[in-house]
Amino acid sequence: MSAASFSDTPSGFLLAARDRVALILALAALAASLLGAFISIAPNRLADGRPLSLWHLGLAPTGIVFAFIVLLFVSSFSIDERRRAGTLFASGAGLLISILLIAGSAADAHLDPQEPARRIALGSAFWTLLAVGLLACFQALQRMTMGLGVALALALLIIVVVILGSGKLDSLSLAREFHAQQATFAIELIRHVGLVALSAMLAMLCAVPLILAAVYCPKSRAPIFTTLNLLQTIPSIALFGLLIVPLSLVATHVPLARAIGIGGIGATPAVIALVLYGLLPLVRSADAGLRNVPAGVRESARGMGMTPREIFRQVDLPLALPALVSGLRVVTVQSIGLATVAALIGAGGLGTFVFQGIGEYALDLVLVGALPTILLAVMADALFQIVLAILRSRP
Amino acid sequence: MIEFDAAAKSYAGQRVLGPLTLSIPQGGLCVLVGPSGCGKSTTLKMINALIVPDAGTVSTDGTPVQSRSPEELRRGIGYVIQSGGLFPHWRVRDNIATVPRLLRWEEARIAARVNELAQIVAIDGALLDRFPHQLSGGQQQRIGVARALAADPGIILMDEPFGALDPVTRASLQTELARLHRETGKTIVFVTHDMDEALALGTMIVVMQKGEIAQSGTPAEILAQPRNDFVRDFVGGDDAALKLLEFRTIENVVRHGVRISGDAIPVSTTLRSAFARMMAEGRTALPVEDESGLYLGIIHIDSLLAASKASCGA
Numbered sequence: 183m184s185a186a187s188f189s190d191t192p193s194g195f196l197l198a199a200r201d202r203v204a205l206i207l208a209l210a211a212l213a214a215s216l217l218g219a220f221i222s223i224a225p226n227r228l229a230d231g232r233p234l235s236l237w238h239l240g241l242a243p244t245g246i247v248f249a250f251i252v253l254l255f256v257s258s259f260s261i262d263e264r265r266r267a268g269t270l271f272a273s274g275a276g277l278l279i280s281i282l283l284i285a286g287s288a289a290d291a292h293l294d295p296q297e298p299a300r301r302i303a304l305g306s307a308f309w310t311l312l313a314v315g316l317l318a319c320f321q322a323l324q325r326m327t328m329g330l331g332v333a334l335a336l337a338l339l340i341i342v343v344v345i346l347g348s349g350k351l352d353s354l355s356l357a358r359e360f361h362a363q364q365a366t367f368a369i370e371l372i373r374h375v376g377l378v379a380l381s382a383m384l385a386m387l388c389a390v391p392l393i394l395a396a397v398y399c400p401k402s403r404a405p406i407f408t409t410l411n412l413l414q415t416i417p418s419i420a421l422f423g424l425l426i427v428p429l430s431l432v433a434t435h436v437p438l439a440r441a442i443g444i445g446g447i448g449a450t451p452a453v454i455a456l457v458l459y460g461l462l463p464l465v466r467s468a469d470a471g472l473r474n475v476p477a478g479v480r481e482s483a484r485g486m487g488m489t490p491r492e493i494f495r496q497v498d499l500p501l502a503l504p505a506l507v508s509g510l511r512v513v514t515v516q517s518i519g520l521a522t523v524a525a526l527i528g529a530g531g532l533g534t535f536v537f538q539g540i541g542e543y544a545l546d547l548v549l550v551g552a553l554p555t556i557l558l559a560v561m562a563d564a565l566f567q568i569v570l571a572i573l574r575s576r577p
Numbered sequence: 578m579i580e581f582d583a584a585a586k587s588y589a590g591q592r593v594l595g596p597l598t599l600s601i602p603q604g605g606l607c608v609l610v611g612p613s614g615c616g617k618s619t620t621l622k623m624i625n626a627l628i629v630p631d632a633g634t635v636s637t638d639g640t641p642v643q644s645r646s647p648e649e650l651r652r653g654i655g656y657v658i659q660s661g662g663l664f665p666h667w668r669v670r671d672n673i674a675t676v677p678r679l680l681r682w683e684e685a686r687i688a689a690r691v692n693e694l695a696q697i698v699a700i701d702g703a704l705l706d707r708f709p710h711q712l713s714g715g716q717q718q719r720i721g722v723a724r725a726l727a728a729d730p731g732i733i734l735m736d737e738p739f740g741a742l743d744p745v746t747r748a749s750l751q752t753e754l755a756r757l758h759r760e761t762g763k764t765i766v767f768v769t770h771d772m773d774e775a776l777a778l779g780t781m782i783v784v785m786q787k788g789e790i791a792q793s794g795t796p797a798e799i800l801a802q803p804r805n806d807f808v809r810d811f812v813g814g815d816d817a818a819l820k821l822l823e824f825r826t827i828e829n830v831v832r833h834g835v836r837i838s839g840d841a842i843p844v845s846t847t848l849r850s851a852f853a854r855m856m857a858e859g860r861t862a863l864p865v866e867d868e869s870g871l872y873l874g875i876i877h878i879d880s881l882l883a884a885s886k887a888s889c890g891a
Contacts, residue, residue, distance in 0.1 A: 482662030485627055485734075486676050486724070487651035500666050 203321055204258035204270055211251045211277070211314040215244075219305030221288055226299040227355070227544055234288070236307055243284040247311065250276040254318060267325040274318025275338050281311045282345050289353035301355040303546060328571055335564070359546040363535060371554060373449075374531035377524060378517045381453045385460030385513055392461065393468040403469075410462040418455065418520050422527045425451035452529035456520055460513040467512070471505025472498055504573045511566035518559045522551065532558075578603045579624055579732065579764065583633035586619055594619045594788040596633055601781065606758045606765045608779035610772055611811070616788040617768045621734050624766060625654045637732060652676055655725030655733035655763075659740045661717040663709040669720050670705040676728040694723040699753065715746035722754070726761075735767045739774070751777050772812055776800070776820060784808050797824045822849035822885055830884045831865050833874040841866040844873060848884060851876055 199205040215236045222231030237244045250273050257269035289302040319338065323331040351357050360367065392410075395402040416424075426447060433445040444450045475498050483493045525533025535551030538544075578601070585595035594616040601607045609617035622628040623635045626647040635642045642650060663672050670691050671678075677687045695702050698719040709717055718738060725733050739747045755778060758765055769775055775782050776796045783793040784807075791811075792804040800821040803809035813820060825848050841864040842854060854863060861878040 476662075476665075478658055478660055478662040479664060481627075482656060482658050482721075483664070485625060485651060485656035485658070485662075487648045487653075487679055488675075489648050492679070497664060 199258040200261060201258040201266060201270070204254055204266075204318065207314045207318055207321075208251055208255040208258060211254065211311055214307045214310030214314075215247055215251070218307030218310060220307040221285060221292075221354075222303050222305050223292055224301045224303065224355075225297065227301055227546075231301070231303055233305055234292075236284075239284065239288045243280075243288070246280045247277065247284070250280060254314075263325070267322045270318050271322035271326075271334060274315045274322060275334075275341075277311055277318070278315035278338070279341060279345070281308055281315070282342065283350065285354060286345075286350040286352075289351070293353050301358075301546075302353060303355045328568070332568065355546045356549055359544065359550050363547070363550055366534075367550070370530055370532055370534050373529075374518075374521055374533075374555070375558070377449065377452055377456065377521045377529060377531055378514065381456035381460060381517055381521075382510065382514055384453065385457045385464055386510070388457060389461055389464040389468065392465045393472070396465060396469050397472045406465065410465060413458050414462045418459070418523050419526065421455045421458065422451055422524065425454055426527065429454075447528040449529045451527055452521065452524035452531075455524070456517045459520060460517060463512040463516065464506075464509045467505045467509030468502060471502030471509075474505070475501045504570060507566065507570055507573060511563065511570070514562045514566065515559050518555060518562060522555055578638055579766065580636050580639075581620070581623070581633070582636070584620075584623055584630040584635050585632040586616075586623070586628060586630050592788060595630070597788075597790060598633075599783065599790060599793065601764065601766060603764055604762045605780050606755075606767060606778055607781045607783060608767045608769060608775040609783050609785060610769055610775040611785035611791070613770060614787075615785040617770075617783075617785050618736055619788075620785070621736055621766055621768050624732070624734055625651045625656060627651075648679075652679055652728065653730050653732075655727075655730045657718075657721045657725045657733065657735045657738045659737045660714070661709065661721035663717055663720060663724070665709055668706055668708055669700075669712070672709065672720060673705075673724045673727055675724055680728055682728075690727060694726055697726065697757070698723045713746075714742050715750060718742065718750060719753075722757070726757075726763075730763070732764045732766070735765065737768055737770070740769070747774075754778060773820075776812075776823070784811060797821065800824070818885055819849065822852060822881075823847050825884065827851050827865065827876050827881075830880040831874045831876055832880065835875045836872070837862060837864050837875055839864050841870075841872065842876070843868065848881060852881055855881075 218235070219233030220236045220239060222233045224231035236247060253269060253276065254273035257266055257273055260266040260269055285304060285308055292300075292302055294300055319335075323335055326334070345351070352361070392406055396406050413421075429445060429451050433440045436444075479497060479501070480493060483497045488496065521529070521531050522533035522536055525531050525537050532551045532555045536548050536555075537551075539547030539549075539551065580601075581595075581597050581599040583596040583598055585597065586593055597616075597620065599620075609620055611617050619628055623630055624637065624642065626642050629643065637654075663669075664675070667675075673691045673694055674687045677690060682690075691705065692702065695705060700716065700719050700723065704712060704716060704720075709720070712720065721738065725735075739750050742750065751774065754765075754767075757763075767775075767778060779796055781793065782796055782799050784791045784799065786807050792799060792808045799808065800812055800817045803812055803817065809817070826844065827842075827846050827848060828844050830848075831844065839858075839860070842851060844865055844867050846854075846865075851863065855861065855878060862875045865873045865876050867873050
């Protein structure tokens with residue numbers, strides 16, 4: 183059946199879209215902006231808010247958002263591959279920038295000096311449009327050449343950072359929560375990144391002997407993978423909790439350990455847990471990478487007189503490198519998320535805001551912890567994707 | 578000169594090879610041929626110590642293989658395997674330069690040698706900066722041969738190098754290899770399971786069966802006097818008589834002084850081609866001329882039959 187015959191019926195028209203993902207995103211954006219609250223206004227931090235839809239904010243904001251939704255819709259039908267990616271990115275980026283500015287100015291407009299405790303929070307329509315905008319951008323960037331993609335992504339990032347830094351969004355409750363936490367935010371962010379970086383590095387160090395054993399000593403494969411799989415099944419909170427007892431004992435009985443800060447709570451159990459969770463992805467991907475080195479390649483390396491060390495360094499390692507890096511990518515992204523939970527055992531990090539927010543029933547405070555965590559994970563992932571693309575471009 | 582002296586190999590108590598005694602002369606192209614599992618690859622890999630015999634010795638130029646470090650030994654012996662075994666992450670140029678780099682040649686000398694080898698194996702210089710996966714199977718195999726020749730080793734080992742190629746590419750690479758062998762005078766040991774490939778290439782053929790040598794000799798000897806039924810079957814049974822015609826020219830069976838009409842065939846024609854020509858033209862005799870086109874006489878089917886019967890030793 184041809185595309186033309188699909189167009190004869192209304193549902194057939196939708197099926198004729200070239201890019202179904204963009205089409206679904208456009209429909210989701212449309213539904214959210216019609217049905218959901220864009221912002222909500224509450225008398226104070228704890229009370230429930232009064233929802234305001236996009237059209238309550240005026241004709242101009244509604245018009246702008248709808249224009250970008252229409253552009254997104256049109257992009258899904260565009261026949262030319264490159265033009266489709268371009269339109270998709272333009273609509274996604276336009277949506278992101280416009281909803282940020284609209285939310286900021288709407289918050290400004292609804293501030294009331296008579297009511298200083300009034301909170302203007304972001305609603306479901308805003309979050310849906312934000313998600314649609316980001317997904318449209320990612321979808322578009324993946325279809326572009328790497329140079330163009332990186333340039334556009336950086337440009338968009340700079341614009342968003344400028345908007346966030348300009349103070350235009352400061353009236354939103356999320357911004358106010360952020361400003362209230364500003365003194366500790368930088369510290370917790372650095373702690374979070376530090377926890378992830380330290381545990382990723384330690385995980386790599388610990389993974390090396392396991393990888394070598396798994397690949398070059400077949401008998402040790404089964405026990406290594408069984409143990410690592412088992413570790414992975416322990417819930418993170420349980421693992422953090424389980425580490426408290428032995429580490430407290432170490433701290434009580436070994437003065438040196440206590441002196442360098444090892445204890446039942448704090449960074450030590452957090453790092454140990456993150457390292458343990460990081461081992462399986464690292465060992466599994468390295469194992470797959472090394473075992474995928476063709477036997478013929480290894481045999482000819484031997485046959486031409488390479489020493490085992492030369493074979494490992496010049497043949498095995500470079501051929502397995504993309505797999506090693508993708509393992510590290512999984513570990514980094516996973517640790518950024520898991521490190522949030524580490525705040526529970528006093529390791530600090532962005533999770534501090536999440537748990538504080540849950541405790542106070544202040545959802546905006548939860549977001550102060552959660553949004554940067556998501557952003558960190560996305561950025562780490564993008565960085566590794568770029569490294570992998572470079573590695574794979576030279577076979 | 579490569580010598581096997583009662584070399585044997587067992588795996589898990591099961592004897593897979595030997596005891597094998599064999600001498601491969603300097604400058605020969607020795608083809609080890611036999612069905613899979615006959616031990617031909619094991620034999621080959623004993624020469625560069627990829628496999629070490631449990632008993633007996635293998636030596637090259639009078640020096641036992643085991644007396645040197647395996648890496649040093651292997652750097653002096655070219656090695657080509659099926660599908661090339663090229664390093665996928667290195668450009669063709671760097672693949673060819675593998676052994677010279679291991680031997681720490683200067684870069685200028687390596688670059689010159691790589692360009693020289695590209696000409697020797699008839700590879701376009703533009704391909705040198707590509708990666709192996711951008712090349713056809715035949716081109717990859719040429720690179721594999723160039724890589725084996727790189728440090729100018731006296732011995733080259735080839736383990737079913739053309740096994741994965743299509744028949745046309747395979748035939749052209751066989752011709753190239755025969756030319757290379759003539760021009761360089763290297764000792765080549767070549768493993769294949771294809772008897773026709775063995776007959777086309779070898780100056781010496783070793784037919785192997787169940788880890789032992791069934792028969793060794795020149796192609797004509799193997800075809801004419803198969804030592805047992807296994808060899809007879811392997812060389813093609815009654816077809817062997819036809820294959821044997823390939824190894825003799827019509828020169829000695831021309832009847833001089835007789836004149837018939839038709840297109841003359843050169844005196845360097847093989848018995849096999851002459852026979853095929855008779856069948857194609859439906860004639861029992863063909864006119865023959867020498868290299869300069871001078872009329873010599875005729876070749877008659879009776880002389881052909883007599884010649885083939887004589888060479889079959891029947």
